Amino acid sequence: MKAVLCVLLSVAVYTATAGPLDIGEGKYSRFIEYPDGEGVFRMVDLKAEPNTELVNQIERNPADNEYYLFTRRNPTSPQRLTSNATSVLMSNFNPNSPTVVSVHGWMGNLDAANNIAIRDAILDNDNCNVIIMDWSKLASADYSTVVAGVPAVGRGLGQFLNFLGSVTGITLDSIHLIGFSLGAHVVGNAGKQLNGRVARITGLDPAGPLWDWNPNRLHSSDAVYVEGIHTDAGPNGIGIGFLTTVGDVDFYPNGGAAQPGCSTSQCNHQRAWEKFAASVTYNHLTGRRCSGTSEIVSDTCSGDVLSMGNADLTKQVTPGLYRVNTGSEYPF
Structure with a gap:
């Protein structure tokens, strides 16, 4: 009980307002542990010099990202899409269906667990085009280099x-971008490239280290509707994710710092995509709007009700901060 109270009290000190929660980078030590795509913690030096050669290469060739299409006709066998129109026109891509793009985080790839769970949930829920973006060429580098290259990767997306629109006729109001951890900032930069006109962006526990004051992070202006789901603020806000608001709506499951059934930061972090995938299937996780972080921490929010997650491209929302309480096991 004392441990829980310590976490709650540390979160409470941020602010009692409903405005942006900008927390400085000084809260992080130089050396932190950060999970890779398999959930294995690796030591990260936040002051390491980025590999400028690799970053420059990514910036020159943002099309180095790889895109794999899944539909109900090929739910587990990917079709690779390239900048060659033939690859799109000969695929199962359906321009009359919504398009969902899933993006992994650091050290991830096509087969990252978040991609598989989201793909399966989306295809079970609706007849969609699910595109998984594999940006492992950059994502497999050291953390500082990856952070420096994220804007170029997002522009490439x-x-x-x-290009996909020019070939198939799809419009941006039929597209939902979903990014986990560092992937949340990737989709934010894709939204910036598209002048904020994409229908929806969902940021799943956006990465915190080196992003709190970073102008290239996910922002509410990056899409028509931007939703953040924060699950690992950690004690004193020092987690893999962060409390900083990123969207029109920001959800803080169970207060945003520690998740039921989890004993590690990595587990808390992954709960973001696990709960999102569950919400696509059941649309059962409901939050209440809060007047500020003090209500989030004390679980006394009493404002408007809003479903967290789901796959709705046109959610009707009252912007703000929301707390949602969940269980400890799937579907939460």
């Missing part, structure tokens, strides 16, 4: 979506 935005450019690819423009």
Whole structure:
């Protein structure tokens, strides 16, 4: 009980307002542990010099990202889409269906657990085009290098979506971008490339280290509707994710710092995509709007009700901060 109170009290000190929660980078030590795509913690030096050669290469060739299409006709066997129109026109891509793009985080790839769970949930729920973006060429580098290259990777995704529209006729109001951890900032930069016109972005526990004051992080202006789901603020806000608001709506499951059934930061972090995938299937996780972080921490929010997650491209929302209470096991 004392441990829980310590976490809650540390979160409470941020602010009692409903405005942006900008927390400085000084809260992080130089060396932190951060989970890779398999959930294995690796030591990260936040002051390491980025590999500028690799970053420059990514910036020159943002099309190096790889895109894999899944539909109900090929739910587990990917079709690779390239900037060659033939690859799109000969695929199962259906321009009359919504398009969902899932993006992994650091050290992830096509087969990252978040991608598989989201793909399966989306296809079970609706007849969609699910595109998994594999940006492992950059994501497999050291953390500082990856952070430096994220804007270029995001621009590449935005450019690819423009190309997809030119080939198939799809419009940006039929697209939902979903990014986990560092992937949340990737989709934010894709949204910037598209001038904020994509229908929806969902940021799943956006990465915190080196992003709190970073102008390239996910922002509410990056899409028509941006939703953040924060699950690992950690004690004193020092978690893999962060409390900083990123969207029109920001959800803080169970207060946003520690999740039921979890004993590690990595587990808390992954709960973001696990709960999102469950919400696509059941649309059962409901939050209440809060007047500020003090209500989030004390679980006394009493404002408007809003479903967290789901796959709705046109959610009707009252912007703000929301707390949602969940269980400890799937579907939460």
